[in-house]
Amino acid sequence: MSQYMIATSSTCDLPRTWLDEHHVPFISYRFTVNDEPREDDCREESRAAIYRGMRAGDLLKTSMINEYAYYEFFQAQLETGKDLIFLDMSEKMSVSFENARRAAEAIREEYSDRRFYVMDTRCISGGLGFLVKKMVSMMEAGADYDSVIAWGEENKLKIAHRFTVDDLNYLKRGGRVSNASALVGSLLSIKPVLYVPDGGTLDVAKKVRGRKAALAAIRDAVLNDLSQMQDVSGQEMIILNADCLADAEFIRDAVRQAHPEFGEIAISSLGVVIGAHCGPGLLTVFYLCNERTPG
Numbered sequence: 001m002s003q004y005m006i007a008t009s010s011t012c013d014l015p016r017t018w019l020d021e022h023h024v025p026f027i028s029y030r031f032t033v034n035d036e037p038r039e040d041d042c043r044e045e046s047r048a049a050i051y052r053g054m055r056a057g058d059l060l061k062t063s064m065i066n067e068y069a070y071y072e073f074f075q076a077q078l079e080t081g082k083d084l085i086f087l088d089m090s091e092k093m094s095v096s097f098e099n100a101r102r103a104a105e106a107i108r109e110e111y112s113d114r115r116f117y118v119m120d121t122r123c124i125s126g127g128l129g130f131l132v133k134k135m136v137s138m139m140e141a142g143a144d145y146d147s148v149i150a151w152g153e154e155n156k157l158k159i160a161h162r163f164t165v166d167d168l169n170y171l172k173r174g175g176r177v178s179n180a181s182a183l184v185g186s187l188l189s190i191k192p193v194l195y196v197p198d199g200g201t202l203d204v205a206k207k208v209r210g211r212k213a214a215l216a217a218i219r220d221a222v223l224n225d226l227s228q229m230q231d232v233s234g235q236e237m238i239i240l241n242a243d244c245l246a247d248a249e250f251i252r253d254a255v256r257q258a259h260p261e262f263g264e265i266a267i268s269s270l271g272v273v274i275g276a277h278c279g280p281g282l283l284t285v286f287y288l289c290n291e292r293t294p295g
Contacts, residue, residue, distance in 0.1 A: 002082070002139055002140075003082055003083060003145075004082050004083035004084065004085065004115070004139070004145045005023075005024075005025070005077060005080070005082045005083075005084055005085070005139075006024060006084075006085045006086075006087065006132065006135055006136050006139060006148070007024065007025045007026065007027070007073075007077055007084060007085070007086050007087070008024060008025075008026050008027075008086070008087045008088065008128065008132050009026055009027050009028075009029065009065070009087075009088045009089065009096075009128075010026050010027065010028045010029050010040035010041070010042050010271060010273065011029055011040075011088070011089045011094075011124065011125065011128060011271055011273050011274065012026065012087070012089075012125075012126075012128045012129040012132050012271075013042075013125045013126050013128070013129050013240055013268075013270060013271035013274065014042065014126075014129040014132060014133070014268075015042065015043075015044055015268050016041060016042040016043045016044070017044075018133075019042060022136050022140070024132065024136060025073075025076075025077055026042065027065060027069065027070065027073040028040045028041065028042075029062060029063070029064075029065060029096070029272075029273045030062070030063050030065075031060055031061060031062040031063065031272060031273065031276055032060065032061045032063075033050070033053060033058050033059070033060055034058055034059055035061075038272075040271065040272050040273055042271065044268060044269050046272070047269035047270065047271065047272060047275070048243070048269055050272050050275065051242050051243035051269070051275065051280045052243070054275075054279060054280050055243065055280050060272070060275075060276035061276070062272075062273050062276050062277070064094060064095045064096040064099065065096040065099060065100070066099055067099040067100075067102050067103045068103070069099075070096075070099055070100045070102075070103035070104070071103040071106060071107055074086070074103060074104060074107045074116070075107060075110075078107065078111045078114055078116065083114055083115040083116065083145055084114070084115070084116045084117070085117045085119070085135070085145070085148065085149060085152075086100070086104070086116070086117070086118045086119070087119050087121050087128060087131060087132055087135070087152075088100055088118075088121065088128070089121065089123065089124045089125070089128050090120065090121060090122050090123060090124050090128075090196070090200030090201070091120045091122075091200060092122075092199060092200040092201045093124050093200060093201065093202065097120065100118060101118060104116060104118045115145060117149055119149070119152060119153070119156070120200070121152075121156050121200075122156055122157060122196070122198065122199070122200035123156060123159055123161070123196070123200070124161065124196060124200075124202070124274065125161070125240060125270065125271060125274045125284055125286075126161075126238040126239075126240045126270075126284055126285075126286040127159045127160075127161040127196060127286045129238055129286070130159050130236070130238050130286045130287070130288075131152060131155075131156055131159060133236070133238075134151070134152075134155070135148050135151065135152050138151060155288070157198050157291070157292060158288050158289055158290065158291065158292075159286060159287070159288060159289075159292075160195070160222075160225055160285070160286065160287050160288070160289040160292060161195055161196035161284070161285075161286055161292075162193070162194070162195050162205075162218050162221055162222060162284065162285045162286075162295070163193070163194040163195070163202070163218075163278070163282065163283065163284045163285075164191055164192065164193050164194065164211075164214040164215065164217075164218055164282070164283050165191070165192060165194070165278045165279060165281065165282050166191070166211060166244070166279065166280065166281025166282065167279045167280070167281060189209055189210050189211075190207050190208070190209060191207070191208055191209070191210060191211055191213065191214035192204050192206075192207050192214075193205045193206045193207070193208060193214055193217045193218060193221075193295065195221075195292065195293075195294055195295065196292065197292055197294075198292055203294070205217075205221070205294035205295045206294070206295065211247075211281075215247055215250055215251070215283070217295065218251060218283070218285060219250070219251055219254045220295070221294075221295030222251065222254075222255060222285055222287070223254065223255070223258050224295070225287070225289040225290070225293070226255070226258070226259055226262075226287075226289075228289070228290050229288075229289065229290060232259050232261065232262050233261040233262070233263070234261075234262075234263040235262055235263050235287065235288060236263050236264045236265075236266070236287070236288075237252075237255065237262070237263075237264070237265045237266070237285065237286065237287040238266050238268075238285075238286040238287070239251055239252060239265065239266070239267045239268075239283070239284070239285050239286075240267075240268060240269065240270040240271070240282075240283075240284045240286075241267065241269065241270060241282070241283050241284075242269070242270040242275045242278070242279065242280045242281060242282040242283075243269075243280045243281065244280070244281050244282075244283055245267070247283045248267045248283060249267065251283070251285055252265045252267060270282055270284060
């Protein structure tokens with residue numbers, strides 16, 4: 001049995017079934033629906049219900065995880081007697097990461113005989129989930145603590161993140177675009193195609209007219225990334241959707257047609273925290289590439 005464990009946050013956006021099956025503990029972000037408090041439980045049925053509600057007009061607000069909540073979470077894991085690797089979303093995307101770092105510093109004093117590594121993953125959502133899956137797979141195969149960390153640090157910036165949103169008003173509420181930009185963009189049916197660069201932020205790769213053009217831009221960027229790789233046989237991909245399953249299947253089918261040798265392409269619902277800021281219709285794609293580029 002492994003003498004260490006890997007833990008994460010609910011913003012890894014992996015299905016609860018996978019997290020439970022692989023015994024990966026996670027700390028939950030909290031949010032409100034029309035001011036009613038909720039906790040991100042990573043369940044597919046919870047996510048589906050949230051997006052149905054958002055389409056009907058429900059208003060979501062998210063909150064950071066405070067330092068004490070992280071402290072209690074880390075303490076519970078270290079009390080098992082195992083060393084710990086913790087993976088949260090990019091430092092640049094959430095104030096929560098600094099709270100995690102401070103909690104980790106405090107907990108190390110209490111468990112000075114234990115190894116405890118907090119990684120700035122530079123990943124978000126399914127990109128974080130992709131990293132978690134790969135590192136857990138290595139752990140389960142018998143890789144030691146240092147080797148798993150080394151792989152994560154070496155490969156985290158090779159996890160491509162590609163997004164598009166359907167409604168700019170959600171980005172406006174989160175301060176990602178101005179009121180004027182959201183209004184003009186909506187009138188012109190502008191759809192941003194987004195990606196995560198090495199710094200771990202969320203940037204615009206390009207702007208296109210219409211949903212079909214946005215999906216085509218993501219498809220083309222994905223296929224271009226894969227064409228640059230020496231071998232994609234057996235590789236994995238995660239596609240997350242916020243109530244737009246047909247669009248996820250469109251990307252999956254395009255990858256399958258171009259690369260029948262490709263491995264698992266997992267489709268599931270996007271997590272609530274990222275979805276709250278981007279809205280229903282958000283489509284995201286995550287996979288290994290040679291380097292992160294706009295497309």
